[in-house]
Amino acid sequence: MSSHILAISGNDIFSGGGLHADLTTFAANKLHGFLAVSCLTALTSNGFEVIPIDATVVKQQLDSLVDVDFAAIKLGLLPNVEVAEQALHFVQNHKDTPVVLDPVLVCKEKHDLEVSSLRDELVKFFPYVTIITPNLVEAQLLAQMEIKTLDDMKAAAKKLHDLGAGYVVIKGGSRFDDKEAIDLFYDGDDFTFLRASILGGNNIGAGCTFASSIASKIAKSEPVEEAVRQSKDFVRDAISHADDYGVNQLF
Template identity: 60%
Template sequence: MTSDYILALSGNDIFSGGGLHADLATYTVNQQHGFLALTCMTAITENGFEVFPVDTALYQAQLQSLKKVPFSGIKLGLLPNVEVAEVSLAFVKEHAGIPIVLDPVLVCKETHDVEVSSLRAELLKFFPHVTIITPNLVEAELLSQQTIKTLDDMKAVAKLLHSYGVPNVVIKGGNRLSKTTAIDVFYDGETLKVFESPVLDKNNTGAGCTFASSIASNLVKGLIPLDAVREAKNFVYQAIQASNEYGVVQYANH
């Protein structure tokens, strides 16, 4: 039996909580072999937390190097600029037929409105070519150009994003609608499901990345999208619950 090869197109979190660190750790826990193409680096500078995109030609060379790997799934995280997104989209189109998860990270850094607008337009092009998108509330607002203040708003935006051509949508509400309950909304064109879990007062750095990569792992295992999301939410909850003050998790008993 061959291993499941699963690819992360992700950035480097200098604090090792999110991005590629969360993705590869999640794949390992799921007994899958993770590959990586690095999209960006991060660092604390005199300007604060900054994101430095990988040179586009270098990024393209990374993907070209992986061209012959028989991937069972792909998860896309932070695509720091339009150029990297365009190269990623071309790669995704070459891998039709396998589960592809798009975590449309738009707000992890300070950006100009023009840059966000350009990235939004580029990310929308991915929708017909991916299995599921996993925006948080702010990203869902930016992608839909709607305001989300209530659970009904989340449901409406999930349906709107689905209408843009993506088969499955899950909006991560986190604790923004309720300080005590983490709320996510899933929609696949027929089923509208609200997931709820208690908010944990612990370090949750990398939770969004872990959620998306866990969905990718579950899809590769053969779960349908709704079940993949359900299992991923439970996995993230358990990981946060088992983490220490640094966000380090003991996975031995998973």
């Protein structure tokens, strides 16, 4: 079995999330992490900015890895349609490789039109990925519906599955209960709510770490639902040890 795992994700200049969380999580799972960088970030006079890598350069990175045997692929921030298209092409050429898609859509730097275009592009990934891991706002954008209740959460998960996603986990956080973090796992047949008490502390990078952990567990042949359960515990442990810059300081 291959111990190689790939992240296609962005650089967080403060090292809490993005590729830093991905590679740290891979290492914690004793996997050899590879990386194709999708974007850079910087704190400027205009605020926190996402700077896309040229799509041609993204393609060159991915072409360089075409012959590597990956046990899993994790997709993080794809900053625009052009970069997403390159990632999609790579995934389509690795149909036998498990893929975890963290469909990052909510960036304050993006305009509504950009979010809409990227939403449509990300949906194209669904038939080729093993599981998607949106948060509530992303799930609303992807499913094109409001989520105000746990039943709405179920309806959104079903819509996303019907769009082609094999498995869906929607991260509910503290939206429905200020004492519990409630996530929903859907396998196409059964809905399973995963609950844990809310932790204080810095949770920057929690979503990246969660998706990277799921990919790592799947790469090590864990069933998908068990990978999700273990990853929820993994992130909770990471948050409890986080420093000022994010959850990946545990390791």
